[in-house]
Amino acid sequence: MNMASSELRSRQRRLEPVESVPPTATVRHVDQLDTETLDYFYDAVENGRALPADGATNLEVGEIIVFNGYVRVERA
Amino acid sequence: MTHYVIIGDGISGSSAAETLREEDPEANITVITDEGEPLYNRILIKEHAKGKLPEAPISIHDEGWYEERDIELSLNTHVTSIDTDERIVHTHERDDLEYDKLLVATGGTPTQLPVENSDADGIHHFWTFQDARGIKEHAEQSDRGVIVGAGLLGIDFAAVCGAQGIEADYLMRGDRWWRYALSNEGAEIMHEGMREVGVEPVFDSGVDRFEVDDDGHVVGAVDPNGERYDCDFAGVAIGLSFNTEFLRGAGLEEDNGLVVDEYMQTNVDDVYAAGDITRFYDVLLGEQAQNGSWGSAKEQGRIAAVNMAADDEAEEFEWVSSYSITHFDFPFLSFGHPTLGDEHAERKYSDTEWRRVAFKDGKIVGGVLIGDLSPQSKFKQLMREQREVADQAEVLLNKQVDLDDLE
Numbered sequence: 321m322n323m324a325s326s327e328l329r330s331r332q333r334r335l336e337p338v339e340s341v342p343p344t345a346t347v348r349h350v351d352q353l354d355t356e357t358l359d360y361f362y363d364a365v366e367n368g369r370a371l372p373a374d375g376a377t378n379l380e381v382g383e384i385i386v387f388n389g390y391v392r393v394e395r396a
Numbered sequence: 397m398t399h400y401v402i403i404g405d406g407i408s409g410s411s412a413a414e415t416l417r418e419e420d421p422e423a424n425i426t427v428i429t430d431e432g433e434p435l436y437n438r439i440l441i442k443e444h445a446k447g448k449l450p451e452a453p454i455s456i457h458d459e460g461w462y463e464e465r466d467i468e469l470s471l472n473t474h475v476t477s478i479d480t481d482e483r484i485v486h487t488h489e490r491d492d493l494e495y496d497k498l499l500v501a502t503g504g505t506p507t508q509l510p511v512e513n514s515d516a517d518g519i520h521h522f523w524t525f526q527d528a529r530g531i532k533e534h535a536e537q538s539d540r541g542v543i544v545g546a547g548l549l550g551i552d553f554a555a556v557c558g559a560q561g562i563e564a565d566y567l568m569r570g571d572r573w574w575r576y577a578l579s580n581e582g583a584e585i586m587h588e589g590m591r592e593v594g595v596e597p598v599f600d601s602g603v604d605r606f607e608v609d610d611d612g613h614v615v616g617a618v619d620p621n622g623e624r625y626d627c628d629f630a631g632v633a634i635g636l637s638f639n640t641e642f643l644r645g646a647g648l649e650e651d652n653g654l655v656v657d658e659y660m661q662t663n664v665d666d667v668y669a670a671g672d673i674t675r676f677y678d679v680l681l682g683e684q685a686q687n688g689s690w691g692s693a694k695e696q697g698r699i700a701a702v703n704m705a706a707d708d709e710a711e712e713f714e715w716v717s718s719y720s721i722t723h724f725d726f727p728f729l730s731f732g733h734p735t736l737g738d739e740h741a742e743r744k745y746s747d748t749e750w751r752r753v754a755f756k757d758g759k760i761v762g763g764v765l766i767g768d769l770s771p772q773s774k775f776k777q778l779m780r781e782q783r784e785v786a787d788q789a790e791v792l793l794n795k796q797v798d799l800d801d802l803e
Contacts, residue, residue, distance in 0.1 A: 343450045344452065351718055386449075387722050388726065
């Protein structure tokens with residue numbers, strides 16, 4: 321793996337299911353995602369793909385998205 | 397200095413306040429709300445009622461947010477009337493407020509069932525954060541439920557019952573849930589989702605009256621067929637009534653909501669409206685429409701504010717809305733206006749996958765996706781481009797939609 325691909329991967333995001341939500345969490349409903357972000361999000365949920373790096377979506381590391389389950393955005 | 401008054405601190409009113417401050421840094425901005433707390437996330441309160449989400453993440457703004465932006469927030473304040481000739485807002489709790497430009501963003505309140513005992517203890521309507529707190533508290537102590545209202549709001553009660561361990565009967569007037577947008581095949585997927593969480597759909601039913609005990613607490617519902625359903629918890633979601641009583645005499649055109657154009661202007665000078673309360677001109681649909689989604693309300697507030705600050709028709713509202721149901725194991729997304737249009741195409745793909753696309757004049761105006769959301773952005777793109785594709789419905793119903801296959 322070269323430096324560039326390593327850096328890109330470190331900026332990618334993944335989704336991690338969560339069972340409970342702490343009071344300090346930032347939480348959004350899936351209907352608050354824009355159309356393009358919803359596409360990426362849905363692809364990540366359904367197919368396990370990583371989310372693209374910062375800027376391509378409006379998802380923030382650490383926030384929880386309410387979909388059919390609750391998932392947290394994590395660094396890949 | 398211009399004084400903007402915004403009535404309502406939901407997402408449309410709050411979005412307008414934020415945009416007005418950005419567009420007009422020197423202006424006076426006042427936000428009035430009859431609720432006792434600043435903006436919260438209305439689409440997450442159902443998660444709180446289900447017992448899955450604590451209160452704190454649902455709040456969006458605290459009072460400091462308004463102070464930082466030099467926006468005056470007036471909580472627990474009821475507007476009694478508006479004088480659009482003198483440009484004055486009358487309230488119950490404070491002095492009259494003069495305005496230069498006014499935004500009405502008061503949304504709606506749940507409609508009560510016009511039946512006996514519909515205001516009994518234990519019968520809930522679901523709209524505010526305070527409603528959600530009450531529903532959660534009562535649901536945690538309840539065993540048997542009845543739900544009324546076979547639409548997008550009623551199904552939230554089904555989810556609350558499911559999550560809180562309440563066995564419930566969902567009494568529907570017709571032969572399926574959301575019959576205006578779903579055929580039997582699509583609706584049956586939703587019915588199965590309800591059954592899996594312990595909620596039994598009952599068709600060709602409804603509520604003729606509620607029964608109460610000596611303390612006035614609901615103990616049962618009787619449907620028009622005479623069937624009785626035990627319950628110690630009831631949820632009613634048969635629609636919204638729009639909060640326009642205080643506008644009586646103000647000269648604003650109403651048609652089951654406040655009529656606005658694509659710039660969010662009412663028919664009265666310098667009075668705008670945004671959010672659920674509007675019957676707005678939808679430029680993609682080509683006619684007046686209503687929409688209760690979060691994104692639509694937020695964008696309407698922004699558009700209203702841009703045009704208020706510009707004192708001009710600077711930007712029109714053009715939006716494709718989304719509304720998801722996230723209560724079951726499968727995804728559900730309604731977009732645009734799936735109940736409108738002059739024709740539709742639909743297909744069932746499996747026991748958990750179904751799709752409908754609605755057309756008007758050959759163009760997509762809305763749809764429903766159950767089980768597979770992958771084509772959502774393509775359908776929304778076609779809506780925004782206003783392409784005539786109804787004669788190529790087969791392409792749109794392919795499991796994998798490829799827009800390059802369209803002629």
